Amino acid sequence: xxxxLFIILVYVAVVVQTTLGALLAIHSxxxxxxxxxLLAILAVFIALALRNVADAALACxxxxxxxxxxxxxxxxxxxxPMALAYAGGGFLVFQFRxxxxxxxxxxxxxxxxxxxxxxxxxxxxxxxxxxxFDTTWDIYGQRLLEAVLLAVYSAALAxxxxxxxxxxxxxxxxNSGRGRNR
Amino acid sequence: MRIPLKLNTGSLLIILLLLSxxxxxxxxxxxxxxxxxLDLILAPLADGGTYVTTTVRSRSQDxxxxxxxxxxxxxxxxxxxxxxxxxxxxxxxxREYYERQLAEQRDAKGFYGxxxxxxxxxxxxxxxxxxxxxxxxxxxxxxxxxxxGAFVTTRELITNRSKELPKDLSVLTxxxxxxxxxxxxxxxxxxxxxxxxxxxxxxxxxxDPAIERKVLVKMPGGEQAVxxxxxxxxxxEARAKGDGKKGLVIDDVMDSYNVxxxxxxxxxxxxxxxxxxxxxxxxxxxxxxxxxxxxxxxxAEPYVDLDTLRDVYIVLPLTVPPQGGAK
Numbered sequence: 001x002x003x004x005l006f007i008i009l010v011y012v013a014v015v016v017q018t019t020l021g022a023l024l025a026i027h028s029x030x031x032x033x034x035x036x037x038l039l040a041i042l043a044v045f046i047a048l049a050l051r052n053v054a055d056a057a058l059a060c061x062x063x064x065x066x067x068x069x070x071x072x073x074x075x076x077x078x079x080x081p082m083a084l085a086y087a088g089g090g091f092l093v094f095q096f097r098x099x100x101x102x103x104x105x106x107x108x109x110x111x112x113x114x115x116x117x118x119x120x121x122x123x124x125x126x127x128x129x130x131x132x133f134d135t136t137w138d139i140y141g142q143r144l145l146e147a148v149l150l151a152v153y154s155a156a157l158a159x160x161x162x163x164x165x166x167x168x169x170x171x172x173x174x175n176s177g178r179g180r181n182r
Numbered sequence: 183m184r185i186p187l188k189l190n191t192g193s194l195l196i197i198l199l200l201l202s203x204x205x206x207x208x209x210x211x212x213x214x215x216x217x218x219x220l221d222l223i224l225a226p227l228a229d230g231g232t233y234v235t236t237t238v239r240s241r242s243q244d245x246x247x248x249x250x251x252x253x254x255x256x257x258x259x260x261x262x263x264x265x266x267x268x269x270x271x272x273x274x275x276x277r278e279y280y281e282r283q284l285a286e287q288r289d290a291k292g293f294y295g296x297x298x299x300x301x302x303x304x305x306x307x308x309x310x311x312x313x314x315x316x317x318x319x320x321x322x323x324x325x326x327x328x329x330x331g332a333f334v335t336t337r338e339l340i341t342n343r344s345k346e347l348p349k350d351l352s353v354l355t356x357x358x359x360x361x362x363x364x365x366x367x368x369x370x371x372x373x374x375x376x377x378x379x380x381x382x383x384x385x386x387x388x389x390d391p392a393i394e395r396k397v398l399v400k401m402p403g404g405e406q407a408v409x410x411x412x413x414x415x416x417x418x419e420a421r422a423k424g425d426g427k428k429g430l431v432i433d434d435v436m437d438s439y440n441v442x443x444x445x446x447x448x449x450x451x452x453x454x455x456x457x458x459x460x461x462x463x464x465x466x467x468x469x470x471x472x473x474x475x476x477x478x479x480x481x482a483e484p485y486v487d488l489d490t491l492r493d494v495y496i497v498l499p500l501t502v503p504p505q506g507g508a509k
Contacts, residue, residue, distance in 0.1 A: 029427075054195050067314050071314045077210075126206065130206060
């Protein structure tokens with residue numbers, strides 16, 4: 001793993017998520033804004049490509065940390081929960097990847113769906129616990145709903161982004177587990 | 183390339199996991215500090231991205247408006263043009279008259295009028311990024327020396343009304359409040375939008391007299407239902423909060439006030455943090471409060487389009503706000 005290149009990639013991904021990501025957001029009267037988590041798609045891609053579980057978890061943790069730092073302080077959220085959730089998610093994806101065909105679109109969709117669902121539900125729950133009585137059940141329920149829709153939306157975008165990322169995989173991970181001709 | 187440290191990735195992972203866990207337990211000020219550091223790095227590149235996003239969104243909204251605009255015959259357009267020219271000349275005359283009146287009444291107005299001076303400093307800022315996650319409704323602003331809690335507006339407010347008013351009053355464009363500074367760093371700040379579930383503000387509801395309705399008015403023989411007019415209209419004090427989606431909600435407005443769709447939420451100057459009567463939102467829906475049938479729940483939509491937000495002004499009052507003001 002070329003870590004310096006990876007850090008630059010995380011920076012670019014965070015910029016894209018916080019700026020151009022708004023163009024992908026869907027506005028709904030029912031739940032407000034439904035936006036994808038582009039970093040979750042990247043995290044699953046990297047967890048599938050790396051050969052070492054510690055590398056995968058570390059890379060996902062850094063991505064989660066980027067997301068944590070770029071999220072708003074509106075609800076009194078703290079930095080850390082998403083880094084932990086991403087590290088855990090990356091670990092799980094790495095453990096279960098053997099039962100999936102990585103090149104299959106359905107595999108990418110399922111893994112991103114599970115990863116995003118797991119990490120965002122964890123984040124919403126941890127932030128609610130940390131904020132104590134500031135978060136009401138209504139807000140918690142609404143955020144869980146947003147998390148589910150975000151996961152579905154991210155999973156739907158996963159095949160498109162994975163197709164693009166595969167082309168540059170060897171730049172980032174020279175000894176990835178994925179063969180060039182597969 | 184390997185990490186230029188003797189630590190292997192496993193050790194580094196454990197250290198970062200521990201640091202993340204510790205950060206969760208630390209007060210939010212620590213997280214805000216970390217975020218302000220990131221904002222310094224993020225802002226230069228994000229500025230360009232936000233420019234692209236807001237431009238594309240504005241253009242797409244324009245196209246939607248054009249597509250849905252009805253086709254109007256040329257004769258009607260000419261008639262409307264003439265009407266606009268006439269109204270413009272009337273407006274110019276009225277403005278001159280208004281300025282004369284204003285000059286005559288300026289001194290007395292400060293003592294007896296409904297409107298009061300609001301000395302403040304306006305700090306221009308620019309929205310450079312949105313939240314990475316959709317749960318919080320916030321924006322990152324690029325500006326210097328911003329205090330926490332300061333309100334953010336898109337309106338070019340007159341900063342010191344004790345001074346001479348500007349001649350061209352059209353600088354008071356029809357825009358309004360957009361949010362509040364949640365945390366501030368050295369050159370960047372995070373703004374909490376009106377729609378965030380943690381946004382709360384003491385405000386006023388202004389009922390539009392153009393919308394016909396009956397309201398209860400105190401008369402010598404008791405309260406009577408009469409038609410709402412400009413003469414018997416009054417501001418209704420309220421406390422609005424963001425609904426976490428796309429609007430604001432007030433859940434304790436008395437039924438007798440008869441608030442309707444199309445009414446306005448405007449600022450209240452009692453907190454001394456914002457000038458009076460700056461527009462916040464427009465009422466979109468009014469429903470019965472199930473917990474108390476005598477109360478109504480008012481849903482309002484922000485007056486300013488928050489998706490295309492770019493240039494903003496942070497209102498820095500030059501007076502000390504009292505304890506327990508709007509937060």
